Amino acid sequence: MGISMSVMRQFKSRAAAGALLAFVFLISIPHGAFAREAMDNFIFVANRTSAEIAVIDVRKDEVVSRIATDGIPLHLLASKERRQLIATSKERKSLTLVDFDSRETIFSLQLGFEPTFIEKGPDDLLLAVGDDQGALSIVSLDELRELHRIDGLPEPGYSVFSATGDRLFVSHRTSGEVSVVDIAQGRVSGSISLEEISPGSGGISHITRTPGGRYGFALHREGGGLSVLDLEKQIALDAVALPGGHWRGFPTVDSQYLLVPNRNDDSLSMISARTRRESARFEGIRDMTGVNTALFGSMAFAFSRADKAVTVIDLLEQRIISRFDLPSAPETAATTTDGLKIYVALVESDQVAVIDVIRGKVIKTIDDVGGEPWAVLAAGALNYCH
Numbered sequence: 001m002g003i004s005m006s007v008m009r010q011f012k013s014r015a016a017a018g019a020l021l022a023f024v025f026l027i028s029i030p031h032g033a034f035a036r037e038a039m040d041n042f043i044f045v046a047n048r049t050s051a052e053i054a055v056i057d058v059r060k061d062e063v064v065s066r067i068a069t070d071g072i073p074l075h076l077l078a079s080k081e082r083r084q085l086i087a088t089s090k091e092r093k094s095l096t097l098v099d100f101d102s103r104e105t106i107f108s109l110q111l112g113f114e115p116t117f118i119e120k121g122p123d124d125l126l127l128a129v130g131d132d133q134g135a136l137s138i139v140s141l142d143e144l145r146e147l148h149r150i151d152g153l154p155e156p157g158y159s160v161f162s163a164t165g166d167r168l169f170v171s172h173r174t175s176g177e178v179s180v181v182d183i184a185q186g187r188v189s190g191s192i193s194l195e196e197i198s199p200g201s202g203g204i205s206h207i208t209r210t211p212g213g214r215y216g217f218a219l220h221r222e223g224g225g226l227s228v229l230d231l232e233k234q235i236a237l238d239a240v241a242l243p244g245g246h247w248r249g250f251p252t253v254d255s256q257y258l259l260v261p262n263r264n265d266d267s268l269s270m271i272s273a274r275t276r277r278e279s280a281r282f283e284g285i286r287d288m289t290g291v292n293t294a295l296f297g298s299m300a301f302a303f304s305r306a307d308k309a310v311t312v313i314d315l316l317e318q319r320i321i322s323r324f325d326l327p328s329a330p331e332t333a334a335t336t337t338d339g340l341k342i343y344v345a346l347v348e349s350d351q352v353a354v355i356d357v358i359r360g361k362v363i364k365t366i367d368d369v370g371g372e373p374w375a376v377l378a379a380g381a382l383n384y385c386h
Helices: 005-028
Strands: 042-047 052-057 062-068 073-079 084-089 094-099 105-110 117-120 126-130 136-140 145-150 156-161 167-172 177-182 187-193 204-209 215-220 225-230 235-241 257-262 267-272 277-283 288-294 299-304 309-314 319-325 330-335 341-346 351-356 361-366 373-378
Touching: 042 073, 042 341, 073 117, 073 373, 084 117, 117 156, 126 156, 145 187, 156 204, 167 204, 177 204, 187 235, 257 288, 257 299, 288 330, 288 341, 299 330, 341 373, 351 373
Parallel strands: 330 373
Antiparallel strands: 042 052, 042 373, 052 062, 073 084, 084 094, 094 105, 117 126, 126 136, 136 145, 156 167, 167 177, 177 187, 204 215, 215 225, 225 235, 257 267, 267 277, 288 299, 299 309, 309 319, 330 341, 341 351, 351 361
């Protein structure tokens, strides 16, 4: 099913607005700022078979170089501010920072544990990396050193920084509690309990926050719900009942909504951060591997591994507008900073598919990205990994 002409006109209007903003941004950049290639021009792809990252030029949609890493990457992040790539290795139990321009390793840290989660702080100043056994390392990207090592956290799962970067919120897999870490002091300074509003959560399967940093969302391991948190006041605000089977949430770039895949009934829930309620639910999207937003958060693209397909949703009108097939099963995806293209890893065919957001279809597949590609990210954009 294609995209209707009315929706196409909406797309073009939103794209024109994006082009105007991009032009204003370009003319405001000081002379000489383009002496180096902008990281926005590239997509970075990690695979499960080799210790390297494929670099795709979005202007050509082809692999133009490779960057070596310290072991096969388990996590991959990009710092647009510092022009760095950040990778962890399970086998080597390490954290590595690679300079994008020189392709050289500029910092390496032996963690002493197998990392299971990683989070980059606001303005790319800090990094938090930990494991599910209770270890947490806070690293300064500015000073290139480990600031703090915290041990004994009860089965941590994921983490998010506060908007100011002075606090880290760490979820726990077997309890309805979020630990609050004081970054300056390097210790746990408090906690947020879900029990009063969400008794019997069974622990937290994932925690995320709006890009603005005000609200956090803790997904329950049992019962199918989630808790909405006020991260500034460090309190739990409300609970939202959902079908369940969720593994993570995907915030929109405008901080207005959280999109949550529900595996129990093959649906996608749209949660309003303002009302703290489910605004809409989109049915018939099986085994989702990720949800990407585009065009300033007005559109969502939900990827189905079971159907090897993409469902396109208009978030303004809150309705499904089209579905189209992929060449093979998808994993993670990344939206370009202009919101006009999405790159998705195709793990079965060892490719990356390029999706034209306006046309609502795959326009190209890129080979030579490594065996079993799984992580795709764009510097300066909302990225996610499994």
